[in-house]
Amino acid sequence: MKGMTAGNFIREIVESDLRSGKHRRIVTRFPPEPNGYLHIGHAKSICLNFGLALEHGGVCHLRFDDTNPSTESVEYAEAIQADVRWLGFDWGDRMFYASGYFEQLYEYAVELITKGKAYVDSLSAEEIRQYRGTLTEPGKNSPYRNRSVEESRDLFARMRAGEFKDGAHVLRAKIDMASPNVNMRDPTMYRIRHVAHYRTGDQWCIYPTYDYAHPISDAIEGITHSLCTLEFEDHRPLYDWFLDNVSVPSHPQQIEFARLNLSHTVMSKRRLLELVGKGNVNGWDDPRLPTLKGLRRRGYTPEAIRAFCEHIGVQKRDGMVEMALLEHFIREDLNKLSPRVMAVLRPLRVVLENYPEGRVEEVDAVNNPEDPGMGKRKVPFSRVLYIERDDFREAPPKKFFRLAPGQEVRLRYAYIIKCVGVVKDDRTGEVVELRCTYDPETRTGGPQAGRKVKGTIHWVSASHALDAEVRLYDHLFVKADAGDIPEGQDYTVNLNPNSLERLTGCKMEPSLAGAQPGSRYQFERQGYFCLDSDSALGKLVFNRTVALRDSWAKIEKAQQDG
RNA sequence: UGGGGGAUCGUCUAGUGGUAGGACUGCGGACUUUGGAUCCGCAUACCCAGGUUCGAAUCCUGGUCCCCCAGCCA
Numbered sequence: 001m002k003g004m005t006a007g008n009f010i011r012e013i014v015e016s017d018l019r020s021g022k023h024r025r026i027v028t029r030f031p032p033e034p035n036g037y038l039h040i041g042h043a044k045s046i047c048l049n050f051g052l053a054l055e056h057g058g059v060c061h062l063r064f065d066d067t068n069p070s071t072e073s074v075e076y077a078e079a080i081q082a083d084v085r086w087l088g089f090d091w092g093d094r095m096f097y098a099s100g101y102f103e104q105l106y107e108y109a110v111e112l113i114t115k116g117k118a119y120v121d122s123l124s125a126e127e128i129r130q131y132r133g134t135l136t137e138p139g140k141n142s143p144y145r146n147r148s149v150e151e152s153r154d155l156f157a158r159m160r161a162g163e164f165k166d167g168a169h170v171l172r173a174k175i176d177m178a179s180p181n182v183n184m185r186d187p188t189m190y191r192i193r194h195v196a197h198y199r200t201g202d203q204w205c206i207y208p209t210y211d212y213a214h215p216i217s218d219a220i221e222g223i224t225h226s227l228c229t230l231e232f233e234d235h236r237p238l239y240d241w242f243l244d245n246v247s248v249p250s251h252p253q254q255i256e257f258a259r260l261n262l263s264h265t266v267m268s269k270r271r272l273l274e275l276v277g278k279g280n281v282n283g284w285d286d287p288r289l290p291t292l293k294g295l296r297r298r299g300y301t302p303e304a305i306r307a308f309c310e311h312i313g314v315q316k317r318d319g320m321v322e323m324a325l326l327e328h329f330i331r332e333d334l335n336k337l338s339p340r341v342m343a344v345l346r347p348l349r350v351v352l353e354n355y356p357e358g359r360v361e362e363v364d365a366v367n368n369p370e371d372p373g374m375g376k377r378k379v380p381f382s383r384v385l386y387i388e389r390d391d392f393r394e395a396p397p398k399k400f401f402r403l404a405p406g407q408e409v410r411l412r413y414a415y416i417i418k419c420v421g422v423v424k425d426d427r428t429g430e431v432v433e434l435r436c437t438y439d440p441e442t443r444t445g446g447p448q449a450g451r452k453v454k455g456t457i458h459w460v461s462a463s464h465a466l467d468a469e470v471r472l473y474d475h476l477f478v479k480a481d482a483g484d485i486p487e488g489q490d491y492t493v494n495l496n497p498n499s500l501e502r503l504t505g506c507k508m509e510p511s512l513a514g515a516q517p518g519s520r521y522q523f524e525r526q527g528y529f530c531l532d533s534d535s536a537l538g539k540l541v542f543n544r545t546v547a548l549r550d551s552w553a554k555i556e557k558a559q560q561d562g
Numbered sequence: 563u564g565g566g567g568g569a570u571c572g573u574c575u576a577g578u579g580g581u582a583g584g585a586c587u588g589c590g591g592a593c594u595u596u597g598g599a600u601c602c603g604c605a606u607a608c609c610c611a612g613g614u615u616c617g618a619a620u621c622c623u624g625g626u627c628c629c630c631c632a633g634c635c636a
Contacts, residue, residue, distance in 0.1 A: 191634035
């Protein structure tokens with residue numbers, strides 16, 4: 001058992017709390033702010049929070065941390081719900097909003113003022129910054145810090161009533177301006193914002209900050225384990241301070257873990273927003289993006305993403321997971337479940353000189369050798385075919401087991417053919433057609449079917465082929481660490497100019513005619529592909545989810561390097 | 563220079579005083595009508611220095627390096 005799964009120190013804490021009786025049932029929460037789309041980094045948190053609850057008979061809440069109306073919207077909130085569901089998790093009727101607690105939050109704030117533990121400050125934002133001190137120097141008290149309880153209560157009520165302009169006053173916790181932890185230097189609890197909130201409308205013009213709203217919301221919901229990322233470690237004393245100084249029903253435990261970093265991509269909301277905004281990618285669901293929408297369109301399965309999240313574990317040290325690991329999990333999943341199909345991406349015409357004109361045979365093709373239950377299909381074979389340009393070399397390098405002048409190769413599920421002639425364009429010298437002969441005895445199932453040839457290639461009958469567009473994707477960034485930028489340059493210098501390659505005029509076997517958007521296939525010898533939503537009747541567009549491992553590519557590269 | 567965290571193969575991750583294990587990647591081989599899949603093998607790690615101990619990745623001491631924090635963002 002040990003060593004089979006990656007470490008998860010939070011799981012150990014949860015299990016220990018259950019064992020000791022500290023909690024009878026755990027309650028976690030996934031608390032996104034509806035101001036952006038979810039990415040695979042969020043998936044780690046979702047799998048952690050929902051997964052832990054599921055494993056231990058607890059529950060997990062979905063809670064929108066919507067305390068900043070200027071950046072939030074229903075569109076985001078709805079997209080987030082769709083993504084969480086797609087990932088495979090269900091919050092049942094436990095969907096909450098920090099904005100749903102605005103009234104209680106207000107009352108608790110009044111409680112704090114009454115206890116002399118919060119006050120209305122009338123310094124400007126700039127002055128507050130100056131009074132805060134620095135990392136090495138203590139801050140100093142605001143001149144308003146000792147305002148009477150009555151005055152603060154009155155001012156706070158008038159803030160709520162809308163008597164003041166944005167920024168005129170702020171409610172602050174009265175803690176310690178000399179604390180070495182700057183988060184404890186009288187943090188802001190409420191600010192005035194005359195902005196409509198996507199859920200509460202114009203009901204409020206003061207909004208609580210994260211630091212204040214989050215612990216209280218957790219406590220109201222009876223969260224047992226409040227999981228967040230490392231950068232909030234410094235905020236934990238503040239989280240605890242609010243819960244200790246206000247009459248909330250419970251005191252959740254905040255535990256911090258390292259956020260996910262993935263190689264060759266970016267994960268920050270700011271950068272994702274920039275890439276979309278500047279048109280470096282085509283929208284939030286661009287298949288090159290690590291967004292859940294992007295990964296879904298790319299053809300990733302929720303199962304693969306969940307397996308990945310389980311494998312990487314949960315810990316406090318920050319690192320960077322290689323994209324290759326994610327790719328491993330999607331290959332593993334798709335290998336089991338994708339029907340195989342033949343598709344020629346860069347077609348080269350082949351004419352079988354000794355195959356009767358007008359004759360068509362139907363050959364049997366296995367849908368998935370990993371799963372015989374997926375059955376077989378018929379694929380038409382005829383005199384004129386397309387093969388992959390890459391599967392022919394006029395001057396074959398060593399270990400090239402495909403087609404070359406005078407050489408034989410097997411056509412998958414069909415015959416062994418031999419290249420007897422090469423037709424070139426007179427002007428450019430480009431190979432435009434291959435003249436071949438076929439060996440009629442070697443058809444799969446035929447008398448000479450067992451004859452050994454070095455290689456097997458895929459093909460499509462020219463007259464039966466379906467035209468398609470195929471989009472090949474590569475890493476969005478050329479450097480593993482997209483943030484590793486030369487002095488004075490922008491991170492966009494690391495963008496991979498070849499992250500998207502569009503192929504048109506690709507030739508597909510006819511069984512793909514009725515394919516539905518979202519359906520996944522393995523194109524034999526090439527990779528896993530998924531029918532894109534840009535497809536229409538009679539217009540096929542495929543995304544390459546991930547290429548098959550390609551050992552020939554490695555041999556060839558080694559030959560070139562050596 | 564204040565405070566809070568963290569250091570195990572290239573990457574992710576086990577180990578909690580007793581042979582440093584797994585996964586990914588890489589390399590080699592077997593098999594193969596997908597150069598896929600599968601199987602087998604190889605390589606590579608305890609941040610450093612002292613100490614305690616029969617024995618230290620683990621305990622102690624002292625260093626080093628990395629990350630986060632000075633929003634009325636979350």
